[in-house]
Amino acid sequence: MARRDVEEAVEKLLEPGLEREGLELVDVEYVRERNWILRIYIDKEGGVDLNDCQTVSEKAGMLLDEADLIPDNYMLEVSSPGLDRVLKKDKDFIRYTGEDVDVKLFAPLEGKKGVKSFTAKLLGLAEDGALFLKTEEGEISLSRDKISQVRLHFSF
Known part of the structure; x- marks a missing residue:
């Protein structure tokens, strides 16, 4: 599966659940650095904290394992987009x-x-x-x- 296809599939899988939790899926990146990394950027009114990132990481990890969308081994990272966030959508x-x-x-x-x-x-x-x-x-x-x-x- 191509990198962009993985990003789109992950976005479709995770976005509904995040919205139900009052979170916004800002971006998904699937990049190869040393290893494959799946980065999920989340935000909410007032900003996200470490607990939000941890909760999303755990839930997203389970959903991604069940869906088995990504054939490669990868590391999952969940974080805030930061103050200088990238605007894409x-x-x-x-x-x-x-x-x-x-x-x-x-x-x-x-x-x-x-x-x-x-x-x-x-x-x-x-x-x-x-x-x-x-x-x-x-x-x-x-x-x-x-x-x-x-x-x-x-x-x-």
């Missing part, structure tokens, strides 16, 4: 409209030689999925296929 972009974000691009912006990352205010999401952003130079619209990553901007 439409609901993330809608929820964080008005917030500052750090944007990384696959290639420099047209007319901006070498600029592949910048901080902007997230103004919203277009129907076609493009992001509306306000930069120092003005407002821009960027299609998601040009964007490598969007994270909430965190400053001290």
